Amino acid sequence: MRLKAFALALSLSLSLCACNETEQVKLKAPYSCEVTISTDADTYSGALKRDEGKWTFTYSEPEEIEGLTICYEGDEYNVKLGDIEFSDDRESLPDSAISTLIISSLDSATLSSDVKYTTNNDTVVAKGVVGESAYTITFKDDIPKSLSVEGIEVKFSDFKSEE
Numbered sequence: 001m002r003l004k005a006f007a008l009a010l011s012l013s014l015s016l017c018a019c020n021e022t023e024q025v026k027l028k029a030p031y032s033c034e035v036t037i038s039t040d041a042d043t044y045s046g047a048l049k050r051d052e053g054k055w056t057f058t059y060s061e062p063e064e065i066e067g068l069t070i071c072y073e074g075d076e077y078n079v080k081l082g083d084i085e086f087s088d089d090r091e092s093l094p095d096s097a098i099s100t101l102i103i104s105s106l107d108s109a110t111l112s113s114d115v116k117y118t119t120n121n122d123t124v125v126a127k128g129v130v131g132e133s134a135y136t137i138t139f140k141d142d143i144p145k146s147l148s149v150e151g152i153e154v155k156f157s158d159f160k161s162e163e
Helices: 002-016 098-111
Strands: 019-021 031-038 043-051 054-061 069-073 076-081 084-089 116-120 123-130 133-140 143-149 152-161
Touching: 031 098, 043 098, 054 098, 069 098, 098 123, 098 133, 098 143, 098 152
Parallel strands: none
Antiparallel strands: 019 116, 031 043, 031 152, 043 054, 054 069, 069 076, 076 084, 116 123, 123 133, 133 143, 143 152
């Protein structure tokens, strides 16, 4: 009798939980999307593009940094705004830089084995850590929809696979 009661309780608790573990999310490069970034102080908008081995982030808002482009390729990054341009080692950027957090979180969620994935219906939630920052990314049909990391909220839209 106790075994039947235990089996029934286990069955009920499992059926009430809508979350299941799932496999790693796969984002095939190249792709691009629009992003809206909200912090406690500001809101930014821009375009994010992922090519094989290269990330490009171009800000469109606020107006003061419109056109600012940050490219990450290998161990280097390049920043360009109008006629001003400079490059440096990627290690010189702080882990807390907004574009670095976004890119590192997406890379981690799609490439790392240290990420926990759960599903709820057709939504996959990836939770992991980049540097010392915990992140949560929500995917639908392997497409990123939102990211939360270090007080930064990111919404992804207009996702396009460029294969």
